[in-house]
Each structure stands twice: as structure tokens, then as C-alpha cells.
Amino acid sequence: MNNSIWTAIIFSTATPLALLAQPAGGQTAIPTELQSYYESNGSAIKDAVAIAEDPKAPVDARQKAFERLRIGYPRAALDPAVRLSTDENLSLAIDGTTFLSSVVVMMNHGGTLDSHNAHSDDKSVPEAVAALRRSSLDSRQEVREIAAASLASLNDEPTLKALQLSFKKSNVSDVEALRYITLANPSVGAEYAATFLDDGSVKAKSEAISYLSSSEQYRAKIKGYLFNEAQPVEIRAAAAKGLARNDPTFGTYAPALVANSKLPEPVFTGLVSEMSTSLSSKVVTDVLSKALEAPLDKSKYDAMSKSIIRYEALRPEIDVGPLQGSLRRLNPT
């Protein structure tokens, strides 16, 4: 039996619901070697579809029916999931959207829909992506976040654009939008995250800095935040961490900064504790040595202590003995 016949059987006999008479744009693909399995369980599948989609059935019965479908007969669950994803009942909408997310997470070839379509004529993934794009704008955050986070993780640009727009329309907060956007590869997501460098709350700006610090084109701007004493400490601390991890010129300015006793502790900690393994031993040692030249309060002293232990463990080529000796001679103020 070919796929279209199989699909026709499911949808022509499943339920009296009008929805089932209008199958979604895609077609559930049943591999030939699985068709006998699906055919032999045809009535169980039809019953489960009917119950899952029956708005008059109790919610828990609908959920259990959908669970039977998705676990035992996942290839018959896609179209019901598309419909459930917009169900008024939140639990059912979550179940449907979660299933759609599971359809796309392992989609082919680098993850984007375009690359998938270039290599596959399978229609289930495009159908799931279309439904998820719609759900990423759902008014219910519990539904929206499943869809938006899934597609953002897969570098789906239409979703990133929609999220940016949704933020501008105040439908989602900047922090929420960034939680999705920062899941994308920066080569795709950076331009969307960059919006929040200028336009975001302190929390959003800090997240955007952290995300963008691996992209060279934003590094000068982020360095500006680090040096700007008028900026909130959280933002400067995020800049300190990001630059310590990513800026190859870190050694040219960090020693002088950490030697400044007025540097706020979170910024100081970001600078001394996050230095990348790609920075040379000399740079790491210079920064830590300079940090020990200024008076350290208790929190800075603790940050130095933990940092030295960290570099001792992760960078065995660094001789931390002199640093530990200097630290022991200090009394935190």
C-alpha cells in the first residue's frame, strides 16, 4: 500500500471531525518496510487519532490517546500534533507542540529547513516547521517557548525575525526573545541579538554581550561597555567575561584594569576568572599578578583564590606557586 493510500485511510475513517477531512499540507510518510506494521494496527491508530482530536473527550483521555500515537505509531502522529498545537487546552497544545519539536530537532543537513529541503523530499519536516513558526507566536508562553526555542536552535531565520518583531510590538520581553535568539549559531543570530545591545534592559544587554563577544565585529562595542564606568556593573561584568574568553588582545588592557582598586568586584571577577585557554600563559600570569598588586576586599580575594585554583587545574603549564605565595601574604581588607 503506498503512502497516499495509507494516509487516505487514516483520514477518511478516523473521526467525524471536520478537521480530519482537511489533512494538513504535508503527508505522513510511512516507510515501505513499516507499512504492514501500521496497517495491522490501523484500527488502533484510527481510534487514537479520533480520541486525541475530539474536543468533547476528556483532556486526559485525549492526552493518553495522543501518547499512544506518538510512541507506538509516530508516523501517524504528525498531523494530529499540528492540530493539537493550537488546541485551546494548554496541556494538549503543549503535547502537540512538543511532538512537533521532536520532529524537527534531528532534521537533516546542518539543521535549517532550506538545507533539509535541498536534500530531502520528505514533507513532514516542512509541515512541522510551518506549525512551529505559527506556535512561536502563540499568546501562551508555555507553547511559544517550545516552538521558538526549537526553531532558534536550528537557526531558523524567519523565527528569529519574527521574535525581533514580536519584541518590538511588546508581545514578548527582551529577555524572553534573547533566550531564544541566543540558541542560534552567532553567524545567524548575531544581527538579531545585536538589537538588544542598544535597545535592551540591563539583563538583556548583558545576555546579548555574552552571546556576541565571540563575534569580532561587536568586540569594540563590548570593550566600550567594559571601560565605561557609567554603565551598570552587570553590563560591565558581562563585557569583562566575554572579552576574557574571546578577545585575543585581552592582555593589552586587562592588567591595567585589574590593578585599579576601584574596579567593581563583578567586573574584576569576570576579568580574572574567565580567561580563555587560548590566551598565553604570560597573559594569564600578567593579569593575575597585576590583580594582586591592588588591595583586595574579601570578595575579590575569594575570586583570586578560586581563579588560581582553576588555572592550576586547567593550565598545568602555568606556575601558580608565586601567585599563591603572593595571595597568602595578602590580607583581604
Next chain:
Amino acid sequence: MIAAKVARPPVAHCMIVFVALMLFSSCPARSQTSAEIQIRQTASTSDDFVCWTPVKSRIRLLAPPADAGLKVVLRTITSTTGSGAVGFLPVDSDVLTSPAAQLQIELKKDGRWTDFYVAGLKASSASKDVSIRAELADGTPVATNSLMVRVRKNAETLTLPERTAFLRALATWKSRPGQARPTRFEDFYTAHADAFDLGIHSSFGANVSNFLPWHRAFLLNFERELQEIDPTVSLPYWKFDAPAPKLFSDDFFGSLPDGSTEVQFGPINPLRGWSKNGQSLRRFKVFPTKAAVSSNNLDVILCLSHDPSCQNAQGLYRATTDSFELNYHNNAHAAVLGWLGGADSPSDPLFFLLHANVDRGWAHWQAAYNRFKSDGIDAASYAPVGSYPGSAVNPRFRKGLYALDEMWPWGKPAAGNDQQAKWLPYSFVFPASESLPLTPDLPPIPAKMVDYLGVSNLENALGVCYDDIGFHGEVLGH
């Protein structure tokens, strides 16, 4: 192998014979007996690791008495620092019987070997924390040998030293030189993404896949590379249908600060700074307090009631692999997202623990339905059966998917100019592990991955076991 020399008959004042034994010294004696034990029947000690599968081992007299054989009892002594224990079976026994805590055995008077089986009874928690001792009827030891019961454990149950050893090995592995890319880390995540076109995932298309055996081989490749760094390490699994508060902590696989997607590690966690192209590791959610995947999913997939009304109750591989992949596996990826959400998901090291749990699920299914046939012709254990191109070239059935095919990236490409195979132009060398199957020259095929425990043939055992399922299919106490 450690041989011990002791007095025979024992000298009364030799009360610290075990200490002497460990120091390779002998007690004052009129005549001495010593014996040698070899795990896996090799003199090497670097293969002295077992799990639940019975492993053929042997013992012999080193200074044989002239007139008669010598009866000894084999038993285990667990060190005070570990938790492992092993049992024994006579070599002529049915290996499907349970190993006994001790075994009486007669050593040949001419010094020839006497074989026996040794199998893990309890997982070790420290390096070589089990000693096998051969002793005379009066308790005098004549030989001892140390080994480790090395099994894959629920990450939540690892002791602090086990966790630390694993994290250190993982961090070291990340920067190891690659075979196709600058590092092994890059090798693994790019190979996984590249392999999509070869059918490692069925996904929701009409693809046939080698999803379960390919990932079993991928994990084993990874685990053996970790064991080259630290042989005491085995790959833990993330039991994603239960909360994992220890795993998702700063000191293990990281937490997520409120409102952020950047994974946070403790100051001395070896994974701190885990990055890809300068970008720090990203996840959308972690699961310290609730399950990522519904806790009854595995039970539903397994249909342990064997009730015909239960899906998969027929225990057929093809439908079951679909359930494992499209539900159990995809749901776990989809729950975490970020780096774990796409084709290059091995860039998040959680990938390996996630897949170890999927593999554990397959192991439970195999045990429930006795699906260990590795001959490549039993479709209930693995399909498609046979070798590429099968009875006819079908574009959905590529080389590497059939039970007896070598799989990319370890195997050899299809002969000639076979466009159907579409193998990629780089490959991995499958790491050998002493005395175990699979080597660079004999790389994985799906059929060889099926009988991972050696249930149908002990020679098939890959040296991999899970802490909650035994050699006889019994569910163990975790």
C-alpha cells in the same frame, strides 16, 4: 597477573600472608607453591576489565608439585576503597547460569592452564578494586590478581572521584588532535552532522536508518578514546526520564542561570570554558528537578507486559527503532535544545550521555525480547538484513545500513564508483581495545553491535554493560 609464593603447608607465624602476598614476597617456607591468574587469558594487565559478561580466564601452577594436582578455591576480595565484586563459573558450564561467589578448581600438576569464567557481580567504583584470590583449603593464598568491573552507570550515581575522572578525561579528549579536523571534538560533531546523509537517523522521512547500531558504535569509539586517557573511565548515561540534580549542577555538566542560555560551570570544573568557535555552550533547559522525558516512555516502548494490544509487543526491530528514535531520543534532544538540538549535537558533551541512555533503552528491549542475534539475517534483531545492495539497489537503502555492512566513518567505501553509497571522503580509525572485538581493520558493522553483551556468543561482547541490566537480562538494582 600477580603470582604469589607462600608456604605449603603454611607456617604458623605467617599471619600476615595477604600483606606479604601484595608485596610479592614469600613467607619462610620449607616448600613453596605459587600460581598465576590471567584475566582474559592474557599476561597483560591492561585488559583486566570485565563487566557482566563471563570472560574466559585461566590459572596455573608456577612451581608445580611433582606428584598431584592442587585444589584451590577462587574467590574475590573487594578493596576497602571500592565496591566491585566478581563471580566465577567453571569453563564447562552453561554461561547463562549465574556466577558463584567462589569456585573450587583443580590446578594441573604439570603447570598447564586451567580455564574458568569470571564475570562482574557488582560494579567497581575505583581502579582495579577487586582482587581474585586463589587459596588453598586452609585459606592460604597462592595467587591473586586485581581487576575492575567497569560498567556504564547512571550519572547521578557516580562517586566524586568517578565524576572527576570522567570530566578530566572528557576535557583532555576535547583538545586531542583530530583525524579529519584539528581536534577530535570537531571530528565528532562534524562527522555526526555529515553522517545524516548516510542514514544514521530515520527522522520523520521515509528513510531507513542504522540509528541504534551506528550510535552504539559512535559511543564506543568515544568511550575507548576516553579510556586511552584514563582506563578506569566508562561513559555514564543521563537517565533523562528522571530528575538529574547532580548531573545538572555547576560541578558536573553545568547549570543554567535564570533567564540565560549560557551553561554555567563551577570554577574548577574541567568543562568550564567548553566552547565551539569561541561560543560558550548553550542550552535552553536543563532538568535538575524534573524529568526531561516522560518517565513512562520507556515502559511503553518496551511493552514489557508483552500484551498484544501494546505497541511494539511483537518485539520487532524496525518498529521499535522508530519508537526509540522518534520519541525517546528526539524528545530528549528537544527538551534541552541549543547545541543539543541540531545535527552537530555532539558539540554538547551531554550528547554522549543522552545517547548512552538511548542505547541502554535498546539494551533493555533486546533483553526483553531476546534480540541478540548477530548473524545479520534475523530481522527481529536488526533490519535491513544481509549486505548492500541487498536484492535490489534502493536509494533508501545505502551501504552501511545493512546488517553486514561496514559503516561510515570507520569502514571502507563501497567498491567502484557506486553513487548509491555516497560515502564521505574522510574516515575515523576505530580504536582497538585489548582483547575485545572491533579494531581499525575490523570496524563496526550493525550486526556486530547487536550482541554487545555476548549473549549469543561470548566472543561478540564489546566490553560494555549497563548498571541496571545484567547478562541474563535481569534488571539490576538501580
